[in-house]
Amino acid sequence: MAVVLGTRPEAIKLAEIIRRLGSEALVVHTGQHYDAAMWADVTAELGFGTEPLALGVGGTSRGAQLGAAVEALDAVFTVHRPAAVVVQGDTTAALAGALAGNARDLPVVHVEAGLRSFDRRMPEEHNRVLIDHLADLCCAPTATSVAHLRDEGIPADRILLTGNTVVESVLHLRPTPDRAREFLAGLGLTAGFLLLTVHRPENADDPAVLRTVLTEVRDAAAAAGLPVVFPAHPRTLHRLREDGLGELVAGLTVVPPQPPAEFLALEEAARLVVSDSGGVQEEVSVLKKRLVVVRRSTERPEVLGTFASLVPAGIGLAEEIRTALAEDPAALTALDSPYGDGSASRVIVERVRDLVGARR
Numbered sequence: 248m249a250v251v252l253g254t255r256p257e258a259i260k261l262a263e264i265i266r267r268l269g270s271e272a273l274v275v276h277t278g279q280h281y282d283a284a285m286w287a288d289v290t291a292e293l294g295f296g297t298e299p300l301a302l303g304v305g306g307t308s309r310g311a312q313l314g315a316a317v318e319a320l321d322a323v324f325t326v327h328r329p330a331a332v333v334v335q336g337d338t339t340a341a342l343a344g345a346l347a348g349n350a351r352d353l354p355v356v357h358v359e360a361g362l363r364s365f366d367r368r369m370p371e372e373h374n375r376v377l378i379d380h381l382a383d384l385c386c387a388p389t390a391t392s393v394a395h396l397r398d399e400g401i402p403a404d405r406i407l408l409t410g411n412t413v414v415e416s417v418l419h420l421r422p423t424p425d426r427a428r429e430f431l432a433g434l435g436l437t438a439g440f441l442l443l444t445v446h447r448p449e450n451a452d453d454p455a456v457l458r459t460v461l462t463e464v465r466d467a468a469a470a471a472g473l474p475v476v477f478p479a480h481p482r483t484l485h486r487l488r489e490d491g492l493g494e495l496v497a498g499l500t501v502v503p504p505q506p507p508a509e510f511l512a513l514e515e516a517a518r519l520v521v522s523d524s525g526g527v528q529e530e531v532s533v534l535k536k537r538l539v540v541v542r543r544s545t546e547r548p549e550v551l552g553t554f555a556s557l558v559p560a561g562i563g564l565a566e567e568i569r570t571a572l573a574e575d576p577a578a579l580t581a582l583d584s585p586y587g588d589g590s591a592s593r594v595i596v597e598r599v600r601d602l603v604g605a606r607r
Contacts, residue, residue, distance in 0.1 A: 248272055248599065249329035249348070251320065253279030253305070253340025256526045259507055261335050261358065262293035263415040263592035273327055274298075277316045277340040278305035293507070294419070309339055309370060316343035317350075324351045330603040335359055335412075337375035337546075345381045354602050358412060358595060360385035361392025366544035368449075375546070384602055386595050388586055389549050409594045410587020413526065417533040418589055420508045427512040434502055436476060441468040441568075442517035443499070446480035450523050450541060450560055454490035457483070459561040460541060461495040464521055467568040473518060475499045478510065519571055521564075528555055532584035537571050539564070549585035 250265055250272050252258055265272045276299035300323065304315040320343055324332070332348030334341040335358040348355040357378050364372050379385050379396060387393045388411035396406050422430065431437065443464055445451060450460055468475045477499045479487075487493055505513065514520055514530060520538045522528075528547045531538045531554045538555040541564060545557055558567045 248331050248333055248603075249275055249324065249327065249344070249353075250333045251275045251277065251340060251344030251347075252299075252335065253277040253316070253338050253343075255507075257335045257338060257340065258293065259416045259420075259526070260412045261333070263412055263419065264333065264358070264596055266294065267592055267596045273300065273329060275300045275302065275320065275323060275344075277312075277319070277343060278303040279312065279316075279338060279340045293416075313339050313343055313346075316340060317347045320344060320347035321350060324348065324353065329353060330606070331356055331599055333358060333599065334378060337362070337371035337378070339370075339374065342374045342378055345378045349381045354383040354606055355381055356384045356386065356595070356599050356602070357382035358386045358409075359388055360406075361387040361389075361394075361396040362546035363392075363395045364544040364546040369544070372546070384598060386591075386598075388591070391549055407594070407598055410589075410591035411529060412591045412595070413529040414533055414584060414586050414589040415592050416507075417511060417530055420511055421515070421534075422508045422512050426508075427515065430509050430512050431516055434476075434500075436500070436516070438516040439518045440474045440476045440500075440516070441471075442513050442520045442522075443475055443477045444480065444520075444522040444524055444527065445541060446482050447523040447542065449543060451480075451483045451486050454486070454492060456560045457486060457490070458492055458495060460564065461492070461499075463561075463565040464568065465495070465498060467565040467572075469498075471569070471572050473572075476513060476517070477501050478504050478513065480504060518576070519568065521568065529584075529586055531555065532582075532586060535579040535582065537574060537576060537579060539567050539571055553582055554579060 248268055248271050250261055302319040304319055331354040332344055333356045334344040345355050360379050362375055366372055385396055385406050386409045393406055393408050445460055450456055479501050515534050520536055523541045528550050532550050540555050540557045541560050543559045556567055558564050
């Protein structure tokens, strides 16, 4: 089974599937995001021990990257002829895997199918819709996702409600309390800070928007007496330097992007998380943490009103932070994650093997 991925979040969410496939898995890394040291950290923590076939097609425009990845994957599938192609989410790598698999008449399996933001300004929205309609098996994490697929006319026999593999990933990676304390101490941190991540183009590419986000987060946290911990995405740091906004992070605790387990430790130790990340929206539901999502729209509405709230940059962000901080964090501990019980990868692998068997 060819498992195609191109980013760290994909690797995290596909890890349990790869572990369960074992020697049946051919992991192909397109290179959409690739850093050798970071990849080594991720694979060591995830424990699937599979060295990917690296295509190295990152670092170009979206269109050029998609074309190069499809071409490279077509060559891989010609040589290896996998029994199926598994992709996850909504990245350029995932779309390339689905297109290349479909072109070679290989069964395509889409993990985390059916998510919709209904925001056509997001490149990811186009990717996920296209992948779902190419896929032979759409593995939908929630009933909401199933409903989206059915509304678009995808036949019921191509849809499987699975839960989300993020649950297994969080449970696998979540550090023990002792390890978490040791990690925090190494950064000079104690629990009870505001954790900020921001990297999406809608926030990071417009200097005025980025200034607003950082200013409102900084001021709201200061009013509450909370330090701000900012694992700074390279994209965001580049924008800060280019746009002369470095003074906005002078009072924040800026740390490098963290490996998966260490980032979960930061989430768990935070009093509040403010982020534009899709994966964080899922993780907080497993960790029982409160999140303010800084975005125009989200494809993960299942956490809104419980673990998360949604607010665009510059429209009440500081007020939403204050509202979230006034809530009782203990109230979240009794809530179930909408993403299932941690069996998604097992269910997916079983159905993939059934699908392959039926094709033979």
